[in-house]
Amino acid sequence: MCGIVGLFLKDKALEPQLGEMLAEMLEVMTGRGPDSAGFAVYGAGNAGHVKLTLRGDNLDGLAKALAAAIHVAVEATAHDTHLVLSVPAASEDAARVWLEAERPDLVITGSGQRIELYKEVGLPAEVATRFGLQQMAGTHGIGHTRMATESAVTTDGAHPFSTGPDQCLVHNGSLSNHKSLKRTLTREGIYIATDNDSEVAAGYLSWKMRDGASLAEALEASLDDLDGFFTFVVGTENGFAVLRDPISCKPAVMAETDQYVAFGSEYRALAGLPGIANARVFEPEPAHVYAWERQS
Template sequence: MCGIVGLFLKDRTLEPKLGSLLAGMLEVMTDRGPDSAGFAVYGDGAAAQVKFTIRCADAGGVAEALGTALGVDVSTTIHDTHAVLTLGAEHEAAARAWFRAERPDVAVNGAGRRIELYKEVGLPADVSQRFGLESMAGSHGIGHTRMATESAVTTAGAHPFSTGMDQCLVHNGSLSNHASLRRMLVKQGMTFETDNDSEVAAGYLSWKMRGGATLAEALEAGLADLDGFYTFVVGTENGFAVVRDPISCKPAVMAETDEYVAFASEYRALAGLPGVERARVFEPEPARVYAWERH
C-alpha cells in the first residue's frame, strides 16, 4: 500500500503555492506510506541548460570537480542530502559519462530542463521539510509515500523514478512481469539502478517515447504490455498523466477546476486544495489515459 498525489496548475498565479499545496497533499498520505517519500517539482528552466538532481555526501565538491573536468561553469543549489547542478544542455552526455566514470557513488535522481526530484527515507512531512518543498514554485508536481512490502526501505527504492529527460513516475500497485520487461529493456540499451518494478515501468514509458510515441500513446501501449495491478501518475516537462490498469483495484480520485487538476489515492488529500468544493470530483476510469499539458 502506497500513497500517490499529483497537482497540475492551470492558473499561473498559483505557481508560487505549488510546493505548499503539494506538501499538504503528501503529508495526508502518511499512513499509506510512512517508510519513505519523494516528490518531483517542475519549476523554472532554460532551454539552453540542464539540471541534474543528485544525491551524495559532498555535492559542492562534485560540482567543482565536474566543472573542472568539463571546463564549464556548474551552478549548485544544496537541499539537505540532495543538490541541483545546472550546466549547459550541450554538456548533458559528457556529465553523465563523468558521473559513471569518476563518481559512481553519486545517484542521479533525475535530469531535465525543469524537473527537480527529491526523495528520502522517513515520514512524508519530514522529507518535505528537509528539502523545503513548501517554498518551491512551479507549474506541476507529483509525489509518493511508500510502504515497502516487497523490498527494503531505502532512499534508492523511494519514488518518483526518472528514466527520461524531464520525465518521472510514481506508482501504487505491483507488476508481475517486471523481470521479463527489465531483460527486454536492458537489451534495448536501458540501465536500471534498483530492483523496483516501478523503475521498470518508468523505463518502459521512456523507451516507448524514445521510439516516437507520445506519453498518452506509451501509456496506452502499457495497458497491453504491463501485467499487474497499478495506478501511475507520470510527470513530463509540460504536464502530467494518470492511468489505472483494467481492473483498477487501487484507490484513486481526481478533482478538476478552472485553476487546477489534482490526483490522490484518497479524497482527504484533496480536501485542503483551494476551491475543491466547486471541483468536478471523479474516479478515473479503468484502462483510460487522462492527460493534461500546458502549451
Template sequence: MEPQFGPLLAEMLSVMTDRGPDSAGFAVYGEKAPGSWKMTVRHDHAASVAAALAQAIGAPVTVTARDSHSVLTLPETHQALAREWLAANCPEMTICGDGRSIELYKEIGLPAQVADRFGLRTMAGSHGIGHTRMATESAVTTAGAHPFSTGPDQCLVHNGSLSNHASLRRMLIREGMHFSTDNDSEVAAGYLTWKMAGGATLAQALEAALTDLDGFYTFVVGTETGFAVVRDPISCKPAVMAETDDLVAFASEYRALTGLPGIAGARIFEPEPARVYAWEHA
C-alpha cells in the same frame, strides 16, 4: 497557483502519511533557465565533484544543496558529456532525475519530514508529483523511494504491483536501459522512457503499457509540460481526480484533495479503467 505549489503538495503528502510512512519523495517542475540543464544528485561531496566536473567539461557547473541532495546546473549542450564523466569518475553518485525543468528529491522517513528536509513548502512550480510509500516488494531505502526517473524531465509513481516486471527488466536491459533498484515502479518508468525514445507520445506509451504490463496498477507520470494518469483494466487500486478552472489534481484518496483551493466547487471523478488522462500547459 504556481507560487502555492510547494505548500499544497506538502500538505497533500502529509495527509497520506498512514498509506506509506517508510519513505517519501516528490518531483517539482519549476522555473527553466534557457539553455540550462539540471541534475538532481545524491552524494556526500557534491560541491567538490561539481568543481571537478566543470573543469573536465570546460563549462560552468553551479550547485544548489538541499539536505542529502544537490542540484547541479550546467549548459544543456554539455549534459551528455557530464553524464559520461560522472559515470566514469564518480560512479557512487546517484542521479535522481535530470532535465530542463525537473528537480527530484526522495528520502526515508515520514512525508512531512521529507518535505521539510528538502524545503518543499518554499518551492514554486507549474506541476509536480509526490508519493509516500509503504515498502512491500523491496527494502526501505532512499533508492527505493518514489518517484522514479528514467528519462529527461520524466518521472513516475505507481500504486499497485506488476507481475511481469522481471521479464520486462531483462528485455529493457537488452535494449540499453539501466536500473538501480529491484523496484517494479522503476521498470514501469523505464518501459515508458523506452517507448517514447522510439517515437511514441506519452499517451501512446501508456496505451501500450495496458497490453505489455501485467498486474494491477495506477500510474501517474510527469513530463516537462504536464502529467498523465492511467489505471489498469480492473482498476482495483483507489484513484480520484479533481478539476477546477485553476488546477487539476490526483490522489489515491479524496482526503488528500480537501485542502486544495476551490475544491468545494471542483469536478470530482474517479478515472475510468484502461483510459489515459493527460493534461498539458497551453
C-alpha cells in the same frame, strides 16, 4: 498500500504555491506510506541548460570540481542530501562521464530541462521539510509516500522514478512481469538501476516515448504489456497523466477546476486545495488514460 499525489496547475498565479500545496497533499498520505517519500517538481528551466539532481553525501565543492574539469560554468543548489546542478545542455554528457568516474557513489535521481527529483527514507512531512518542498515553485509535480511490498525500504526503492529526460512516474500497486520486462528494456538500451517493479514501469514508458509515442500512447500500450496492479501518475516536461489498471485495484480520485488538476489516492489528500468545494471531483475510470498538456 502507498499513497500518490499529483498536481498540475493551469493557473500561473498558483505556481509559486505549487510546493506548498504538494507538501500538504503528501503529508496527508502518510498513513498510506510512512516508510519513505519522494517528489518531483517541474520548476523553472534555464534555456540551453540541463538540470541534474544528484543524491549522496559530501556534495560540497562538487560543482566547482565539475566546472573545472569540463570547463563550463556549473550552477548548484543544495537541498539536504540532494544537489541540483545546472550545466549547459551541450556539456551534459561530459558531466555524466565525469560524475561516473569521479563520484560513482552518487545517484542521479532525475534530469531534464525542468525536473528536480527528491526522495528519502522517512515520514513524508520530514522528507518534504528536509528538501524545502514548501518553498518550491513550479507548474506541476508528483509525489509518493511508500509502504514497501516488492523491494526493501531504501532510498533507492523510493519513488518517483525517472528513466528519461524530464520524465517521472509514481506507482501504487505491484507488477508481476517486471523481471521479464526489465530484460526487454535492458536489451532496448533503457537502463533500470534498481530491482524495483515501479522503475520498470517508468522505463517502459521512456522506451515507448523514445520510439516516438506520446505520453498518452505510451500509457495505452502499457495496458497490454504490464501485468499487475497499478495506478500511475506520470509527469513529463509539459504533460501530466494518470492511468489505472483494468480492474482499478488501487484507489484514485481526481479534482479539476479552472486552476488545476489534482490527483490523490484518497480524497483526503485533496481536501485542503483551494476551491475544492466547487471542483469537479471524479474517479478515473479503469484502463482509461487521462492526460493533460501545458500550453506555454
